[in-house]
Amino acid sequence: MAVTIWHNAACGNSRGALKLIRDAGVEPVIVDYVATPPDAATLRRVLDDAGLGALELVRSKEPLFTELGLSGADEAALVAAMAAHPRLINRPMVITDKGTRLCRPPERVLDIL
Template sequence: MDITIYHNQRCGTSRNTLAAIREAGHEPQVVDYLATPPSRAQLQAMIGAAGLGVLEAVRSKEALFTELGLDAPGVGDDALLDAMVAHPVLINRPFVVTPKGVRLCRPVELVNEIL
């Protein structure tokens, strides 16, 4: 099965999701999204395919979120997407893409839905 995980090695949830994929017998393509972020179109497509709103895919607890004023009333999806592309640390993780679907695997167990 063709599986891609947008991974951050420093994130416990991301590490555990990668381990769950491997324990299920798959070797995914691992994308260090901080070094190689998805394009705006890819990011938007993943968010939509996962059934999420853009705000649900942003790491709003990152200090940068507030520093950029993304917590201000009326900030729209376009501004959030632009910020995530410019600052990939704002992308929530881990996103996993398989032929069966896309999930933001928080909690880790969501990966089982698409394996």
């Protein structure tokens, strides 16, 4: 099974999801999404695949969210902001053959393994 995780090693939820994936016997493709951010088209595809709106993926408690004046922003503006500022992307996003999930809590990854 192909598994990709948008990972941030500083995040406990991200580390927890990665551990669950590995415990299931899968070595995922690990994407450091801050160093290698997805473009807007990729973000839109992942949001669609996960059945999420941009507001569900954006880190609204990140100070940058407020600094950029994103409160009340529409989908396109939020996606553009996440593409330009990947720190705004919530994690971990996990993409498998069985689906795409924002794995908060990390155990949500078990649904798609």
